[in-house]
Amino acid sequence: MSKATRVTVTLDPQVAEWAREAADRQSRSLSSVINAALRSTLVHDSLSALIIDEEAEQAAAYDDLALTQAAEDDASGAA
Secondary structure, rough: OOOOOOOOOOOOOHHHHHHHHHHHOOOOHHHHHHHEEEHHHHHHHHOOOOOOOOHHHHHHHHHHHHHHHHHHHHEEEEE
């Protein structure tokens, strides 16, 4: 694991209180709670920025449907 970097941040009073309460509820450090919140938000933001290839999505859905139908056909033929 990489070495931690110390950063000084000024939080709004309400945000600081929410973070302290979350840390107390979870028996974690304030730093751990803030790191987890930032990590979660940054991952969410990076995933939501991904460009979706509609044509590829439709092709994959068609392939899934074709495989499902083939499996159903095989199962009904074996019965």
